[in-house]
Amino acid sequence: MAEVEGTGAAGSPEAGTGTTSSGWRRPHGPLQRYYGPTAAEAAEAAPDPTDIDGPHFDPEVFLAKVRSECPLGQLLAREAALGREIRALDSDMQTLLYENYNKFISATDTIRKMKVDFRRMEAEMDDLAANMSAISTSSARVSAALQDRHRRGAQLAGVQALLRKLQSLVEVPGRLRRWAAPGADPARALRCHARARAVLRHYRHLPSFRAIEDESHAIMAELARRLRARLRDDTLDPKELTECVEMLLQLEEPPEELCQEFLSHAGARLEAELAALEAELPPAAPPGAAAATPPPASDILDFVDRGSSAFVGTLCLLAASYRSLFAACPGAGDGRLEAFAAALTARYFGLLERRLALERGLGDTSLLVRALDRFHRRLRALLELLPAAGAEAGAALVARAARERVDRYLRALQTFFLGCLGDVRQALAAPRPPGKEGPGLPDLLATLASSVLGQLKAVLAYVQLFTAKDVAFASLPYFKGEFCAEAVREGLVVAFVRWLCRTARGFADGPAERGAPAAPPALLLLLARLCLDYEATTVSYILTLTDEQFPPQDAGPAVTPGPALCAEARGAAQRLLDHYVQVQGAAVAQMLRKSVETRDWLGTVEPRNVRAVMKRVVEDITAIDVQVGQLLEEGVRRAQSSDSSRRAFSVYSSSRAPGRYAPSYTPSAPMDTHLLSNIQKLFSERIDIFSPVEFNKVSVLTGIIKISLKTLLECVRLRTLGRFGLQQVQVDGHYLQLYLWRFAADERVVQGLLDEVAASAAHRCLDPVPMEHSVVELICERG
């Protein structure tokens, strides 16, 4: 069965009656070929010869496959199924045949009927053709008759149009005159002229046209003259100016010249505005007399506002119109406008600079920042238009102003600090009512430090306005990098700390010796402590604060590192403290020196008391101890024996009996005991008198005591003493010993110096009979 089917489908297309499948498939073949994709699809899918409905069905292959693959039972079932299928297909085909047969018969009938109708229609068509030819001949006749008239009509219409044009040309001068009259509408005149101009130029060889042209030219020349006159009028505002020049351009005036005039007019106008701005500034005073100028009438914001709205606005407007006007003119090259604008902006900058220079006080920084901001914004608008108008100059101006302001803040800080110092000095110098303590040094120090720090912070906050986000110029690279690092960090903070250290040092180095009144010692101590605090904490705190508020750029300029500043502060503190020690030491020493120098040591009476000056010395040193104790830590003391103060004062009393000396200074006795003791002293530990001290109370006190006692020693050595003089020195020395050892870091220093004093006194004594030690002690305890 399947075999029959296959051959029918493949081999005999016209044996239509046989199979259904071929009849179905045939019309699809071309279609399928036409619609490529399906064919391609079919080709794509591997041709399956075993698909019974597929186009590549191969009965042989199919049979072979079925036979080889399927078991017998399945083969039988397959055969039965195929047979059923074929039968159903047959019956389907028959039904279709019957249905279509009726239709075929009715179609045959219809065709027959149509044949009859066509025959009648042919006759009618012939009639129609005859009629049509008759109509065409009569139409030809009519048109021949009308042609002549039609031609004349068209000619007349053409003549009329021409006449109308002529009419309008003739009217041109009139119209021009009307429109070009002063106060009328010159723009329309220009339009009219522009329209007529080409025609007139074309027909200028005809005398009448030439007359018209000449007349209109004359009118236009008059107009141009008037426009030019207007151009020279100073009251013209930029818009009118632009219009005016535009019209002149249309009049084919030479653009070179116009451009010149435009610029000069604009220049005059801008000059006037600059002059108005300048009028607000006080006359440029000669340098030196500048200090006395009154404060300007309006604030800086106002000034900048006016400047930018008037001057910069006008300049923008003019530049824009210039561009649009002379864009096409080769003669009005860009350079000219740029040079013009640059010159003017330079003057404007100059004025602004002068105005900024007037901002001498600290005033309101936010106002200044806003003013600069506005200036910068307006300038940027201008720069978009005219890139050559001085971008750098503007930015530099802003930067300079900011820098200037920072400098001013630095100066204000310095003044403030000096003011604080003045207050402190006053507080120190103020006479204190007895019983009532004035503000203690720690309080003063705290007040000073906190107020200075507070001020510095406030200043930083002000300066930060310059870099605020909403300020346009803050995004300039200068403000991002250099301003933070160089101006604020270096120029303000570091400079201030440096200056502070320098000022503090100045108290130690400068005026104490010559000229200006010396700083009170307490102030020195206070400043030393302040510098020390700066070294310890404040400097790093300030720098951190600054770096937070003004983040430094990575690749920014090198900045002063904190440790360097700390070292500076440390140096200043050390210098101040040393100086403090020297000043206090010198004060005590002076007292001692005067007391030794003025006394008659030879003729003095037997000592009954400790001399008042020694008591005074002890009092002073105690006071210094209290003072230093308020600000500095205690410090380390060398351990000492408990009964040190009771140490016998008898170094000389035992060993300096006259008999021990060699009889004379002859070379025979070069090694007398005294020389020996001197040599011994030479190799013993040397006491550095004016040596640097450490930052603690004990060290400071030791320094002062050393200076005082060394002075006592040197002074005693210059005197000649009597017996009682020696005894007085003995008493005084013991008294000092009793009260001073507790202040010193190493008691032995005090001891050693006092021993030397006693030894020198004994040496300088004509009659060295020392006092009994018990008597000395008695006197000292009583005193």
Place this chain on the structure above:
Amino acid sequence: ARALTPQTAETDAIRFLVGTQSLRYDNQIHIIDFDDENNIINKNVLLHQVGEIWHISTSPADKGVLATCYNKTSDSKVMTCAAVWRMPKELESGSHESPDDSSSNTQTLELLCHLDNTAHGNMACVMWEPMGDGKKIVSLADNNILLWDLQESSAKAVLSSSAALEGKGQLKFTSGRWSPHHNCTQIATANDTTVRGWDTRSMRQIYCIENAHGQLVRDLDFNPNKQYYLASCGDDCKVKFWDTRNVTEPVKTLEEHSHWVWNVRYNHSHDQLILTGSSDSRVILSNMVSISSEPFGHMVDDDELSDQEDQHQEEK
């Protein structure tokens, strides 16, 4: 000893005079010869019995003439007097061999004249006219400057003129120097913290450096080659150099010592070399080329020669 001076009139040998200070024994003047070729020090001793010597100076004209300021103690009174002396001829040039250690050999100074100071107070120092013929001396007594003429081959001292320093408080000259410049018409004195210049012709003050040092000024010296330059030292441990034409600021300040600086001296020919002695037991030799008459960089070793040998300068 606090008194030391070179034998100014001696041009060949290096010789110093040192005066002793002793309250209880006879004081002496030691003539010290330094032979720099053999590095030997020779000593001759002269007795100076009138008292301990606080200042000594030698005549620029006569090798054998010297002046001392000495303390005279008489019953509970100490007076500093000054006198001009002549040493024995054979010691003048120190030519003879030093005798073996024997006190018997010591000779005595011959007193030429006293500088009578009963009306003027204690003598602080005596200065000879530097370039003169040894006839003119100036002495400082308390607050007086006394100019003396030595007559009859120094046998008589006549007070030719004097000036007194007036002011509040007890003013006292501590030291002075006679300038070798300006025809020897200027001297400089120190009292307390002030340095003053005087004209010996009019005996008027010509300049005054107030507060030259923070504390007492101890010594002065003139630059031997630059006529306006003056060095001073004092209790503030500093050595300062001044231009006497502009006395508001020191030209230079040295702060090498750690205690009072008692003496300062220029080297006589190389004025960049400054020697200072201090009670911090140091003698410091400084090389100050920048303010000397030497062209800068001329010296071979222009390092600061800080010779910090621990020499106890004022032993005994």
